[in-house]
Structure formats: C-alpha cells, structure tokens
Amino acid sequence: MSYVLVVAEVRRGIFEERNLDSIGLCALLGKDAILLIPEGDYGMNEQLVNGLVRVKTEEALFLNPLNMVNILEKVMAARGKPDMIVFTNSASGIELASYAAGHFNLPVITDVNGYDKERGIFFKSYYSDKIFGEFRPSGEGTFIVTVRSGSFKENAAGKGSAPPAEAIEDVAANAARTFVEYVEEEKTDVDITKAEFLLSLGRGIGNKDEIPDYEELAGLLKAVISGSRPVIDKLWLPKARQVGTSGKTVKPKVYLAMGISGAFQHIAGMKDSSCIIAVNKDPEAPIFQYAHYGIIADIHKVRDALKGILKG
Amino acid sequence: MNLIVFTKRVPATQEEELRITGEGKAVDLSKVPFKVNDWDNYSIEEAVRIVEKSGGAVTAVSIGDAESDEVLRRSIAMGAKDGFLIETGDVLHDPNARATLMQNFLKKENVPFDAIFTGVQSEDDQFGAVGGILAAKLGLPFVSMVIGIDATESDHLIVRRELEGGLQERVKVMLPCVISIQTGINEPRYVSIMGVRKASKVERKVFKAAGYQENVVNKIEVVKWVYPPKKAGATILSGELDGMCKELLGILKEKGVYQ
Numbered sequence: 001m002s003y004v005l006v007v008a009e010v011r012r013g014i015f016e017e018r019n020l021d022s023i024g025l026c027a028l029l030g031k032d033a034i035l036l037i038p039e040g041d042y043g044m045n046e047q048l049v050n051g052l053v054r055v056k057t058e059e060a061l062f063l064n065p066l067n068m069v070n071i072l073e074k075v076m077a078a079r080g081k082p083d084m085i086v087f088t089n090s091a092s093g094i095e096l097a098s099y100a101a102g103h104f105n106l107p108v109i110t111d112v113n114g115y116d117k118e119r120g121i122f123f124k125s126y127y128s129d130k131i132f133g134e135f136r137p138s139g140e141g142t143f144i145v146t147v148r149s150g151s152f153k154e155n156a157a158g159k160g161s162a163p164p165a166e167a168i169e170d171v172a173a174n175a176a177r178t179f180v181e182y183v184e185e186e187k188t189d190v191d192i193t194k195a196e197f198l199l200s201l202g203r204g205i206g207n208k209d210e211i212p213d214y215e216e217l218a219g220l221l222k223a224v225i226s227g228s229r230p231v232i233d234k235l236w237l238p239k240a241r242q243v244g245t246s247g248k249t250v251k252p253k254v255y256l257a258m259g260i261s262g263a264f265q266h267i268a269g270m271k272d273s274s275c276i277i278a279v280n281k282d283p284e285a286p287i288f289q290y291a292h293y294g295i296i297a298d299i300h301k302v303r304d305a306l307k308g309i310l311k312g
Numbered sequence: 313m314n315l316i317v318f319t320k321r322v323p324a325t326q327e328e329e330l331r332i333t334g335e336g337k338a339v340d341l342s343k344v345p346f347k348v349n350d351w352d353n354y355s356i357e358e359a360v361r362i363v364e365k366s367g368g369a370v371t372a373v374s375i376g377d378a379e380s381d382e383v384l385r386r387s388i389a390m391g392a393k394d395g396f397l398i399e400t401g402d403v404l405h406d407p408n409a410r411a412t413l414m415q416n417f418l419k420k421e422n423v424p425f426d427a428i429f430t431g432v433q434s435e436d437d438q439f440g441a442v443g444g445i446l447a448a449k450l451g452l453p454f455v456s457m458v459i460g461i462d463a464t465e466s467d468h469l470i471v472r473r474e475l476e477g478g479l480q481e482r483v484k485v486m487l488p489c490v491i492s493i494q495t496g497i498n499e500p501r502y503v504s505i506m507g508v509r510k511a512s513k514v515e516r517k518v519f520k521a522a523g524y525q526e527n528v529v530n531k532i533e534v535v536k537w538v539y540p541p542k543k544a545g546a547t548i549l550s551g552e553l554d555g556m557c558k559e560l561l562g563i564l565k566e567k568g569v570y571q
Contacts, residue, residue: 095454
C-alpha cells in the first residue's frame with residue numbers, strides 16, 4: 001500500500017503546529033499520510049491523517065537522529081517503504097532528515113515551500129530567498145523532504161474518522177549521542193513580545209557604532225528596539241531582542257524594519273504584525289513582499305531625516 | 313584534538329539583484345561578490361578556539377573551483393594549520409553528492425580527525441543537509457544547530473543545540489563525531505588583509521575532485537530556476553527623503569503608536 005510517512009515533531013509534550021504543513025503536503029500529493037509519533041497524549045487532531053504509528057519511546061529518544069534511523073528501519077520492515085518521508089523544516093526536522101538521508105542513501109530536498117502536482121516538482125528557495133529552484137528526485141523510490149512552516153497547512157483536512165494505529169516497540173537507545181537537559185533562555189526586563197511598536201534593526205545597519213543613533217530614534221518614537229539574527233549573532237543587540245524562529249514571535253501594532261532583508265526565519269517571527277513598514281536600500285529584498293509600506297532608501301539617511309523632523 | 317572544518321566560498325546575494333538566464337537554466341552570478349559562508353566562518357573560529365585551548369590542529373577543507381583557495385587562506389589566517397582544496401568546477405547542488413565526495417576524500421586521503429565541523433547550512437543553497445548526510449555515511453554521531461560547546465573531553469563533547477523560541481538542548485556526543493555549527497556561537501576574530509597575505513605563504517594542497525567520484529551521483533535534479541511568486545507587496549513610498557519620512561510618521565500616527 002502506497003503511503004507517505006510523516007515524522008511528527010513533538011517537543012515537551014506539544015505537537016508542533018508546523019506538523020500540519022507536513023500533513024498538508026501529503027493531502028496535496030493525494031497520498032495517505034501515516035504519522036510517526038512517540039506514544040503519549042499530544043492533543044492533536046488524529047483525523048487529519050490516515051494512520052498512526054506510535055513508538056513506545058521517550059520524546060528525547062525519538063528526536064535523536066541516531067535512534068530515528070532505527071525507528072524508520074522498523075517502520076519500513078513492518079509496512080514496506082514509503083513513497084516519501086516528510087519532516088518539518090526545523091532545528092530537529094532537518095537534523096533528523098539529513099541523517100536519515102545519509103543512513104538510507106535516499107534523495108533529500110530540504111526547506112520545500114511549494115509543490116506543482118502536474119509536474120511533480122518541489123520548490124525550494126535559494127540565494128537569500130531571491131530565487132526558487134524547481135527540484136525533483138532523479139530516480140524512482142523513496143525520497144525525503146523537509147517542509148517550510150506555513151507552506152501547506154491549509155491543505156490538511158479531517159478524514160471524518162479515527163485512523164487505525166500501529167505500535168513500534170523495543171527501540172534501542174544509541175549511546176553515542178544522549179540528551180542531557182533543556183536550557184531555557186535567561187529572563188530579562190525587556191519583553192519585545194509585549195511592545196506595541198518595534199523598531200527592528202538588521203544587518204543593513206552595518207556596524208555596532210550605529211546602534212546608539214537608532215536607540216535615540218527609538219526613544220523619540222517611543223518604540224522598543226528589536227533585531228534580526230545577524231545583529232544578535234554579532235552581539236550588537238542582546239539575544240532577548242531577537243525576532244524570528246530561534247528568537248521571539250512578535251505581533252506589534254507597527255513593526256518598523258530597518259536594514260532587514262527578510263530571511264524566512266525572520267518573516268516567520270513578525271509576519272502577523274498589524275502593520276509592517278520596511279526600509280531597505282535593496283528593492284529586491286524579500287521583506288517588501290510581506291510589508292504593508294516600504295521605503296527604498298539608505299536606512300541611515302532615513303534615520304537621520306526622521307530624527308531631524310522629530311527634534312523639530 | 314584534531315578538527316576538520318569544511319568551508320565554502322559563496323555568492324553574497326543579500327543585496328544583489330539576481331537574474332535568471334537561459335530560460336531558467338542558470339542564475340547569473342557573474343557580477344555578484346563572493347565571500348566565505350557565514351556559518352563556516354563561525355565553525356573555523358570555534359575549531360581554532362578549541363585547539364588554542366587544548367592542543368591539536370585544525371584542517372580547513374573546501375570543495376570548489378580554484379577561487380575557493382580564498383576561503384582556505386582566510387581559515388589559515390584565523391589559525392587553521394592546513395588548507396585542502398578539493399577542486400571541481402561542478403556546483404554540486406545535491407547535498408548527497410557533496411557529502412559523498414567528502415566521505416571519499418576523507419577515506420582515501422586518510423585525514424585523521426576527532427571531530428568534523430560543518431556550518432549548519434550554506435548561504436547559497438540553504439540546504440542544511442550535508443553535515444547530517446556525511447555523519448551517517450561515516451557511521452558517526454551527529455549534532456546540528458550547535459550554539460555552544462560546553463566541554464571538550466578526551467572521548468566526548470557536551471554541546472548545546474539551538475531549538476526554536478529561545479530554547480536550547482544540551483547533548484552529550486561521543487568522539488569522533490560530526491557537528492554542524494550555528495551562527496552566533498562565538499565572535500569570529502577579525503581577519504586583516506595582512507593576515508591573509510601572510511597565510512598565503514602557507515602551502516595549501518590541491519586535490520582534483522575527479523579522484524573521489526565513487527558513488528557521487530545526483531539523487532535530485534534542478535529542473536529550472538524561477539523567481540519567487542510575487543505577493544501583494546508593500547505600498548512603496550516615493551518622493552524626497554523628508555517627504556517620505558513625514559509620510560512614515562503619518563502612518564505611525566494613524567496606527568496609534570505615535571502622537
């Protein structure tokens with residue numbers, strides 16, 4: 001029986017919402033989705049899939065790529081090879097997918113954000129999201145994809161009945177890599193998720209010495225400063241100010257992005273803001289696709305002009 | 313500890329306008345400046361810090377054309393002992409092909425290592441899959457998204473990997489292993505032009521990729537390159553700078569965040 005295996009991403013008892021994109025892709029392909037998930041109550045809508053394989057193992061063992069390949073071996077021994085194995089395009093999804101691809105010698109396409117059913121083509125972004133590649137596996141047989149969050153979830157639909165469930169037991173834990181503990185981010189006094197107006201800074205600010213001038217502008221505007229990943233990586237702003245998948249998800253009334261090109265991981269963290277205003281000198285910057293208003297100009301000049309007006 | 317770090321020369325496309333040519337056959341990168349992949353810069357720095365503290369050597373390895381020597385010189389300037397170029401004119405879009413080439417090279421040249429570092433992904437293809445595939449092919453444990461190395465012991469590492477929403481996971485991984493380094497793990501040292509010039513006096517070895525082609529096949533293929541579908545997009549303000557800024561302030565007032 002032809003099927004697609006969807007490897008669920010579960011974390012600390014939560015069924016991550018991005019799993020719906022994996023399930024949605026199966027629906028778009030018109031294939032039966034069999035969900036691979038650790039045993040436990042994850043509070044998900046099971047009717048979205050055609051079947052479940054519950055693995056009697058702890059979550060941390062399940063999310064370990066060294067164990068996942070053993071789990072996949074058991075699934076394939078019991079059910080036969082799937083047409084496709086789908087993972088989320090997240091920190092764990094890509095880790096699991098790439099290791100499984102190497103272990104089973106399978107084709108892999110990561111970060112898939114679209115599918116053309118007629119041509120059997122997967123879309124994947126390249127070059128700072130400015131170009132998409134149309135990809136397909138070169139031959140027949142099982143292949144692996146990871147799915148970009150937000151790409152397919154609207155295709156996921158209930159089947160109207162509870163799906164059959166199978167179980168997998170006796171998963172050996174590989175000692176070469178072991179989970180130690182989760183580490184939470186340190187609590188700080190500033191919570192950018194509570195701000196109504198964020199002035200967010202990106203790589204385009206150029207260097208750290210520019211920060212005080214933007215802080216002054218934020219003060220005049222009564223905005224809270226946040227930033228994109230490159231600015232945090234370079235230690236120009238503290239980690240608590242980071243907007244994006246690995247930082248905070250924000251939904252302010254106004255998100256004023258200066259010098260942010262708009263990598264997908266950043267967009268995912270701010271796209272639900274009521275009003276997005278982008279300032280960037282590159283008219284091709286992906287952020288203009290998501291913004292409500294845009295200014296194509298040198299951000300320092302815009303900053304200085306705004307300051308000039310505000311100081312009257 | 314002996315560390316192998318893979319480093320790649322990539323087009324810096326952040327602020328460039330890209331053109332597709334030949335009806336989707338190619339992306340014109342001829343006018344785009346090239347640089348070291350951001351993730352690899354952090355990987356080299358992390359590896360150099362480890363050997364500075366506890367001994368051993370860093371070997372930087374790059375797959376690419378002759379121009380990729382640039383990122384090897386840079387690695388040596390940062391503290392790598394050796395620079396190896398696996399020279400090929402092929403672009404290798406398939407991470408399986410790339411990882412298999414790496415595997416063949418490491419096996420044939422018998423390069424000793426305790427750990428292999430790769431960047432989490434490369435900026436150009438954004439695949440993020442080479443480290444994991446290589447680890448599995450070598451039969452080694454793998455950890456990706458490494459944002460901190462808390463302990464380096466004789467037989468294992470304690471690392472932190474970055475998850476979503478500010479959460480991290482601490483993991484113990486036995487040596488030898490493959491780990492993929494995330495940006496922000498450290499603050500890479502500044503590399504001066506003088507430093508690179510000095511490094512260019514250190515011999516870099518060139519190996520022809522043709523010698524390591526066993527099982528290097530493309531398991532996926534690029535059918536065509538296309539521009540991303542356009543969304544509604546932003547209303548672009550126009551006019552003089554002062555006028556645009558006044559309009560911007562008007563929007564802020566209208567949205568109720570500025571009086």
